[in-house]
Amino acid sequence: MGCLGRRAPRERPRGRQQATTRTASRTCPPPGGRGRSTDSAPLGSVGSLTRVTGRRRFLLSAAVILVVSVAGGWLLSRVGEDPSSNEGVVVLSPGSTDQDPTIGTNALNTGKSFPLVEVETLDGEPVTLGEADGRPFLVNFWYSTCEPCKREMPALVAAQAKYEINIVGVNPRDSAEAAREFAEEYGITYPLLRDPNGASLAALGVGTFPMTYLVGSNGTILEQHAGEITAAELDRILAPVGTGS
Incomplete structure (x- = not known):
């Protein structure tokens, strides 16, 4: 059975001004979507996906920056340490004295x-x-x-x-x-x-x-x-x- 259109609104006297005007929907709600108009973008729309992906990319970038900053701070704190108490040492790079x-x-x-x-x-x-x-x-x-x-x-x-x-x-x-x-x-x-x-x-x-x-x-x-x-x-x-x- 097809969708039934809504009844046209009754004519009101011309001298009375309405505070708001409502327009009847020209589309039928999708199956299982009672009360939701297709005029607005659904949750799974491209726009919402773009926003979610952007947030994830930002959070991932922030996490990487945090890890690199912590590791860099640890390495900087080790430069100049006296290694005389070490039982063994590792050569970090050719020509380095660290x-x-x-x-x-x-x-x-x-x-x-x-x-x-x-x-x-x-x-x-x-x-x-x-x-x-x-x-x-x-x-x-x-x-x-x-x-x-x-x-x-x-x-x-x-x-x-x-x-x-x-x-x-x-x-x-x-x-x-x-x-x-x-x-x-x-x-x-x-x-x-x-x-x-x-x-x-x-x-x-x-x-x-x-x-x-x-x-x-x-x-x-x-x-x-x-x-x-x-x-x-x-x-x-x-x-x-x-x-x-």
Whole structure:
């Protein structure tokens, strides 16, 4: 059955003025939409969707700005902090002197073969890191401005003399001159190598400094230690393989 039109309004005397004038709707209400005219836009109209989408976009942008501001403030608050109490530090970017506590970013390599990687001596001569000569050896990753690296150097120097084990220090950051000055200051007599391209770091998944590996006579990684290594820890890992007393 079709929609019935509304009755026309009765004629009123011309001399009487109406306060308001109503016009009969020319459309029928949609099914289920009693009492609502289609002259006005429904809730799901393009205009309302645009307004909702705009509000969501604004709220999302505000949330992103808030997160970035909080993170930026935290990072700024860390600049200039004294990292001397950190057990390990992470290199944030090449050439940076900022140091932050380690967050366990080193790959687990115990039981794997130590990778053969080309590095260089302080004189610039190429040499292969990881070549086993039938004896266990210790590889220590360090750099001169790393505070935990400085603290552990006396223990490493003493361990080399005590256990007569080969120790190699690998530096991915410093110049050859800076490495020599560091060695002279701390009395280091074992070989120091440079890895300016970070090839050994990539091969081993090193993300924090200092980092120390004990490699067996067959080239297998027996132990790895992230952060400052103590004399007691060196005694524990070197006593079974060292030749000293």
